[in-house]
Amino acid sequence: xxxxxxxxxxxxxxxxxxxxxxxxxxxxxxxxxxxxxxxxxxxxxxxxxxxxxxxxxxxxxxxxxxxxxxxxxxxxxxxxxxxxxxxxxxxxxxxxxxxxxxxxxxxxxxxxxxxxxxxxxxxxxxxxxxxxxxxxxxxxxxxxxxxxxxxxxxxxxxxxxxxxxxxxxxxxxxxxxxxxxxxxxxxxxxxxxxxxxxxxxxxxxxxxxxxxxxxxxxxxxxxxxxxxxxxxxxxxxxxxxxxxxxxxxxxxxxxxxxxxxxxxxxxxxxxxxxxxxxxxxxxxxxxxxxxxxxxxxxxxxxxxxxxxxxxxxxxxxxxxxxxxxxxxxxxxxxxxxxxxxxxxxxxxxxxxxxxxxxxxxxxxxxxxxxxx
Amino acid sequence: xxxxxxxxxxxxxxxxxxxxxxxxxxxxxxxxxxxxxxxxxxxxxxxxxxxxxxxxxxxxxxxxxxxxxxxxxxxxxxxxxxxxxxxxxxxxxxxxxxxxxxxxxxxxxxxxxxxxxxxxxxxxxxxxxxxxxxxxxxxxxxxxxxxxxxxxxxxxxxxxxxxxxxxxxxxxxxxxxxxxxxxxxxxxxxxxxxxxxxxxxxxxxxxxxxxxxxxxxxxxxxxxxxxxxxxxxxxxxxxxxxxxxxxxxxxxxxxxxxxxxxxxxxxxxxxxxxxxxxxxxxxxxxxxxxxxxxxxxxxxxxxxxxxxxxxxxxxxxxxxxxxxxxxxxxxxxxxxxxxxxxxxxxxxxxxxxxxxxxxxxxxxxxxxxxxx
Numbered sequence: 001x002x003x004x005x006x007x008x009x010x011x012x013x014x015x016x017x018x019x020x021x022x023x024x025x026x027x028x029x030x031x032x033x034x035x036x037x038x039x040x041x042x043x044x045x046x047x048x049x050x051x052x053x054x055x056x057x058x059x060x061x062x063x064x065x066x067x068x069x070x071x072x073x074x075x076x077x078x079x080x081x082x083x084x085x086x087x088x089x090x091x092x093x094x095x096x097x098x099x100x101x102x103x104x105x106x107x108x109x110x111x112x113x114x115x116x117x118x119x120x121x122x123x124x125x126x127x128x129x130x131x132x133x134x135x136x137x138x139x140x141x142x143x144x145x146x147x148x149x150x151x152x153x154x155x156x157x158x159x160x161x162x163x164x165x166x167x168x169x170x171x172x173x174x175x176x177x178x179x180x181x182x183x184x185x186x187x188x189x190x191x192x193x194x195x196x197x198x199x200x201x202x203x204x205x206x207x208x209x210x211x212x213x214x215x216x217x218x219x220x221x222x223x224x225x226x227x228x229x230x231x232x233x234x235x236x237x238x239x240x241x242x243x244x245x246x247x248x249x250x251x252x253x254x255x256x257x258x259x260x261x262x263x264x265x266x267x268x269x270x271x272x273x274x275x276x277x278x279x280x281x282x283x284x285x286x287x288x289x290x291x292x293x294x295x296x297x298x299x300x301x302x303x304x305x306x307x308x309x310x311x312x313x314x315x316x317x318x319x320x321x322x323x324x325x326x327x328x329x330x331x332x333x334x335x336x337x338x339x340x341x342x343x344x345x346x347x348x349x350x351x352x353x354x355x356x357x358x359x360x361x362x363x364x365x366x367x368x369x370x371x372x
Numbered sequence: 373x374x375x376x377x378x379x380x381x382x383x384x385x386x387x388x389x390x391x392x393x394x395x396x397x398x399x400x401x402x403x404x405x406x407x408x409x410x411x412x413x414x415x416x417x418x419x420x421x422x423x424x425x426x427x428x429x430x431x432x433x434x435x436x437x438x439x440x441x442x443x444x445x446x447x448x449x450x451x452x453x454x455x456x457x458x459x460x461x462x463x464x465x466x467x468x469x470x471x472x473x474x475x476x477x478x479x480x481x482x483x484x485x486x487x488x489x490x491x492x493x494x495x496x497x498x499x500x501x502x503x504x505x506x507x508x509x510x511x512x513x514x515x516x517x518x519x520x521x522x523x524x525x526x527x528x529x530x531x532x533x534x535x536x537x538x539x540x541x542x543x544x545x546x547x548x549x550x551x552x553x554x555x556x557x558x559x560x561x562x563x564x565x566x567x568x569x570x571x572x573x574x575x576x577x578x579x580x581x582x583x584x585x586x587x588x589x590x591x592x593x594x595x596x597x598x599x600x601x602x603x604x605x606x607x608x609x610x611x612x613x614x615x616x617x618x619x620x621x622x623x624x625x626x627x628x629x630x631x632x633x634x635x636x637x638x639x640x641x642x643x644x645x646x647x648x649x650x651x652x653x654x655x656x657x658x659x660x661x662x663x664x665x666x667x668x669x670x671x672x673x674x675x676x677x678x679x680x681x682x683x684x685x686x687x688x689x690x691x692x693x694x695x696x697x698x699x700x701x702x703x704x705x706x707x708x709x710x711x712x713x714x715x716x717x718x719x720x721x722x723x724x725x726x727x728x729x730x731x732x733x734x735x736x737x738x739x740x741x742x743x744x
Binding site for chain 1: 401402403420421422423424425427435436437439440450469471472473474475476477478479488490553556557560561565567568578579580581582603668671672673677678688689
């Protein structure tokens with residue numbers, strides 16, 4: 001499917017990873033880049049350093065250097081002059097930009113009477129529904145994530161439990177750090193990077209973003225959340241399992257059963273045309289039916305304190321969010337389904353898979369067991 | 373040394389790594405964050421999910437959730453309401469923001485008659501001169517980079533050269549990808565990540581940002597540029613060596629000698645009080661004296677086509693840039709010194725170290741041999 005652009009879109013990147021830029025141009029760079037898309041016409045301004053690579057990568061657009069626009073190199077980090085010269089050459093006086101477009105550049109363009117409108121939603125809404133090639137790219141990285149998860153599951157399965165309840169492997173206490181090392185070595189072999197892998201044992205998982213540290217204990221939930229990015233394609237994958245070594249504390253066992261049931265029901269509810277709210281409330285209801293309430297006290301939340309999922313693509317978090325909105329799922333959405341429960345006394349339990357939405361329900365991108 | 377802030381600074385991050393935010397608060401998050409610094413008074417708004425971690429990490433500031441500001445959670449990616457409520461509570465109607473501050477948030481605040489000024493230079497200029505603790509953090513990651521470089525040097529030293537001039541190691545042709553794997557496994561052991569390590573052999577290094585691929589050949593320059601970030605501290609390191617296996621092509625040998633001489637002279641020129649232009653022109657003159665000219669034809673540059681170096685800290689590229697500016701080096705600057713030569717016919721040669729500027733010259737953070 002050819003994806004069409006309908007208005008002038010301006011992108012400015014100062015060296016960060018920008019998913020819209022990569023989507024539209026196929027190009028990413030550590031140096032500043034300015035891109036202009038008018039309908040399907042694409043122009044890109046890159047530094048002299050990037051020119052050679054950009055002309056090879058950008059298939060359907062014009063690549064320019066500041067010199068070609070009659071400019072000398074700008075001071076570091078300031079590409080307002082590139083943007084201004086590019087718009088002047090193209091005869092464009094009105095552009096749409098992303099929410100995160102740099103204020104410095106917007107101010108400068110506006111001083112030159114160029115109208116800069118922030119897009120109300122995503123700058124490239126066409127990114128949401130994935131093409132077959134994109135589904136393939138996400139499947140590739142999701143398989144790498146599952147492979148790494150299985151490595152972690154294997155290590156925890158092989159571990160022994162000492163008299164004090166600590167896990168031991170290869171003659172040493174098994175720590176979150178060592179498990180993360182195994183995961184990351186596995187991901188490297190798949191040409192993926194995962195800068196923020198979570199291995200949170202004991203009660204650490206009660207904070208859903210705690211990366212985790214120190215010795216792992218039997219009976220407590222070990223939240224392992226792997227979200228790698230493939231270095232070649234730039235697409236992300238996302239999977240979470242909550243593993244328990246030995247006999248779980250009774251409360252932990254109940255939490256795990258509730259979350260597994262909620263994930264199953266939420267996955268069953270997913271289908272093109274269904275509202276994201278329906279999926280989210282499905283998970284909420286099951287967790288409540290299992291007796292788990294969500295509360296906020298003194299700024300701390302406990303229970304099911306996040307949305308049920310998010311889109312995955314060139315950004316790890318993108319549209320649609322599976323929350324209380326009225327948005328409907330569409331064929332071609334790739335989303336995570338990841339209910340969880342978080343209690344300071346017991347830790348966290350989260351179970352997450354990334355799936356493709358189809359007219360009939362979901363299609364798994366990669367399968368992974370739920371337990372060790 | 374205590375670093376002081378003098379005016380109201382507003383930071384808004386939508387999940388990216390922001391060095392200013394980390395510098396001021398010690399905190400980073402995958403979720404949106406709003407921070408306000410008024411003199412040495414710091415306030416932070418984070419989502420409920422991040423609250424627990426934020427109160428532990430942020431030592432000298434106030435951590436708030438949107439709920440504490442009387443708000444319900446905002447729609448994904450939109451923290452304008454957080455910023456507005458925080459400023460209202462603090463009674464602040466005029467803020468300084470970074471060049472890359474999101475236009476959507478600036479527009480919204482301005483509609484509420486808050487004055488939003490983009491800082492003319494860096495938002496936190498005090499980041500430039502590193503404290504002893506920061507120098508220690510950069511030294512740690514620079515040592516990890518040197519360790520990984522030595523692993524790569526060792527592999528190339530051990531390699532054999534087959535009849536067609538290709539490098540062989542462990543019974544297989546040695547590729548850029550395999551060398552990069554060794555480097556990255558070594559970095560992981562030091563708790564560092566390096567998403568863009570360059571191993572560019574043959575003539576690939578003629579493009580300074582080409583990551584490199586495929587079998588490596590004897591006689592050609594192999595540019596290895598390792599710039600890892602430590603996951604704990606967030607600080608970067610940066611080192612480049614250009615290795616040659618076997619007898620170099622005569623032109624390559626001349627390039628290598630010229631770049632090594634230019635780097636030596638530029639390092640000698642570095643000292644607190646010396647202008648960056650003086651360091652840059654020192655490198656330029658030596659390269660020219662060795663007969664290497666810099667030219668631009670049809671958008672392609674050849675010769676010495678970049679600046680001599682850049683500051684390194686919580687950003688991989690920060691102030692000062694060692695270019696034609698009149699800025700003077702200061703004690704406490706941590707900078708790379710990295711002249712290079714790039715010719716399509718011969719590839720690239722670049723030699724780079726990261727050093728601390730002192731009143732008397734430079735202090736090495738970590739030493740690494742220049743040759744295998």
